[in-house]
Every structure is written in C-alpha cells, then in structure tokens.
Amino acid sequence: MTADIIFSSNKLGIIYNSQLQSMLDKFNLGKLISSQITEIGAMGQTMFVSSTKGDFVFKGNPLYPGQLVEEKFFVENLHKRTNVAVPIPYIIDDSEQIFGWSYSLMPRLQGEHLKANLNLDESYKIAELIAKTLYTFHTWKVNEFGELNTKKFDIIPFKDNYTQWLFNRIKFWLEDAKKYSEITEKDFEWVETLLVESKEAFDNFSSPTFVMGDFKPGNFLIYMGDSGWEISGVFDFTNSYFADPISDLIKMITYYLDNNDRKIAKHLVNVYCRELEEKDDLKKRIKVHMLHQRVLDWGCAKAMNKVTWDNELPFSKWVEVYTDSVSSLLE
The missing domain is CATH 3.90.1200.10 (Aminoglycoside phosphotransferase (APH), C-terminal lobe)
Known part of the structure; x- marks a missing residue:
C-alpha cells in the first residue's frame, strides 16, 4: 500500500553479472559494463547498471505487491501531466525468472544530490x-x-x-x-x-x-x-x-x-x-x-x-x- 510506513526492506542480496546481462539482453540494452549498489535511497532495493547502450537504475525485490506497478503509474502520469524530469521509460519485468522476484529498470537521470556547500x-x-x-x-x-x-x-x-x-x-x-x-x-x-x-x-x-x-x-x-x-x-x-x-x-x-x-x-x-x-x-x-x-x-x-x-x-x-x-x- 502506497501510504503505509515500511521500515524493513527486502534488499537485493547478491546479484551476479550473468543475471544483469540476461536482464539487458531481454530488453536489448547492450552489454554490461559495470554495476554498483546505490548509496542513497530505496532501502537497499536499487543498483546502478551501465551498459554499452546507457546508464540505468535497477530496482528489485519489491517490498509489497504492486510497489513497482504503482510507481510506474505515478512516473508515467507525472511525465504526461508535468514538465518535471522523471525516470521514463519505466520498464517492469514480472516474470521472476532471472532474479526470483520482479524488478524495474529505468534510465539513470543526470545530476547530483543537494549538498550543503552551496552559496x-x-x-x-x-x-x-x-x-x-x-x-x-x-x-x-x-x-x-x-x-x-x-x-x-x-x-x-x-x-x-x-x-x-x-x-x-x-x-x-x-x-x-x-x-x-x-x-x-x-x-x-x-x-x-x-x-x-x-x-x-x-x-x-x-x-x-x-x-x-x-x-x-x-x-x-x-x-x-x-x-x-x-x-x-x-x-x-x-x-x-x-x-x-x-x-x-x-x-x-x-x-x-x-x-x-x-x-x-x-x-x-x-x-x-x-x-x-x-x-x-x-x-x-x-x-x-x-x-x-x-x-x-x-x-x-x-x-x-x-x-x-x-x-x-x-x-x-x-x-x-x-x-x-x-x-x-x-x-
């Protein structure tokens, strides 16, 4: 449920390069170059993935049924309704064949997080x-x-x-x-x-x-x-x-x-x-x-x-x- 407070997390666990390559192959997104767990956000659910076709954010092991579906809904609606940059396209794979759970894949947005060193x-x-x-x-x-x-x-x-x-x-x-x-x-x-x-x-x-x-x-x-x-x-x-x-x-x-x-x-x-x-x-x-x-x-x-x-x-x-x-x- 969107408005529930969730303090625990189904973290990604160990992810193998062969699995990431299978994911990239499934969506024709090139050859894997590198991957790295993100330091900020999403309670251990996200990873940066770079390939010969771009940089992506991989999000998996949903906290509750429908998490990725609702996030995709909000992302797509905000993209249509506003001019705010959001991660589009937002791809979902519900098959669970590669990782044992569903996941989403989206483009990595440019920029940096807000820091306290601004004038x-x-x-x-x-x-x-x-x-x-x-x-x-x-x-x-x-x-x-x-x-x-x-x-x-x-x-x-x-x-x-x-x-x-x-x-x-x-x-x-x-x-x-x-x-x-x-x-x-x-x-x-x-x-x-x-x-x-x-x-x-x-x-x-x-x-x-x-x-x-x-x-x-x-x-x-x-x-x-x-x-x-x-x-x-x-x-x-x-x-x-x-x-x-x-x-x-x-x-x-x-x-x-x-x-x-x-x-x-x-x-x-x-x-x-x-x-x-x-x-x-x-x-x-x-x-x-x-x-x-x-x-x-x-x-x-x-x-x-x-x-x-x-x-x-x-x-x-x-x-x-x-x-x-x-x-x-x-x-």
Missing part, C-alpha cells in the same frame, strides 16, 4: 526550484483522498475520512514509539490538544492532490545547466498517494531547519504558497504534518539508537520546536 544565492535558487516542482506535482488534482488501487488504477478512499486516517496514523506511531523511548502522558496530551485544535481545518479542506510523500534530498537531483541550477530529476514514488499537498513540503523544511537555514526554509514556503488558491488554515494543517513526520523520525531514531539531539529531551518539547517553527514560516 546563499544558489540555496535560494534551489529552494525556489523545489517549491515550483512540488507545486507542479500538486496541479494533479483529484476528487478523493486515498491511495492508488493498482488493480483498477482508481483511488481507494482512506477509511472513515482523511482527517481520521491522518490523526489515527499519528497516534499509532506515537504509541509505537513507546516501545523504544519514554513517551509520557503529558506528551500524549500535547499531541491530542494539537489534533483537536486542527480538526476543523482538516475537515474543511476539500482539495486533494497527488502527494509524492517523500520529497527529500535523496530523491531528487540538481544540475548546473546553461542558465544555472535546475532540478534534473525526481524519483522514488513508493510513498505517493492523494491528500493535502502541503505535507510534501515538510521533509525539505525540516532539512533546512536542521541545517540552520531558516531563511531558505521561509523562501521555500513563500514561493510555494504564492501560487496557492486555497490558503485557509495553512498554519494548523502544516503543524500537524510536521508532527506526523517528527513522530516517525523520533520513533525510528530511538529504535535504531541514532538520536542526533539531546536524548533526555521530552518528545513534546522536542517536536514543539519544529511545529512552532514551521507555523512561523507562514507569517
């Missing part, structure tokens, strides 16, 4: 490009909140409604975080208060769009073209669904805040919101989306013992800094 003007420019890219994605408007049905290619509505789905999801992962960290009654009360205060804002929101669900530095590339920096590719649509578009800003806002680039974060938000038609209750909604992401980040960091902040800081105090910060970016 101020470049950082503003990249933030502006990100905002415009996300806004372009969100022009894909739909009539229902939900996930993609990979059988009929329509939308499966969220159980009850979007508000309840989102709120229940936050509460579930907060409860789950108790397994790995101290979550107090005060923390639960703080979360409940924030949700109650924002419920009407979500109930009144009625303009769902495509949501990538995982727009972060590891999932897009930048390239220095003739007219300056440009976003040269966006990929990994495993977490995509249809909901509130402003949720797609959260990971990049968090990235900038964590790198003490508050001005860049504000520029990102300002450029994005400049084009919005429906601006009601943005502050309330974006605070909940930040809470949602931080619950997941807290639980994951605590479970893996990879905490990068004061380990004694209570959850509500830690996340409140982010919810207040993201809200103030809209002022």
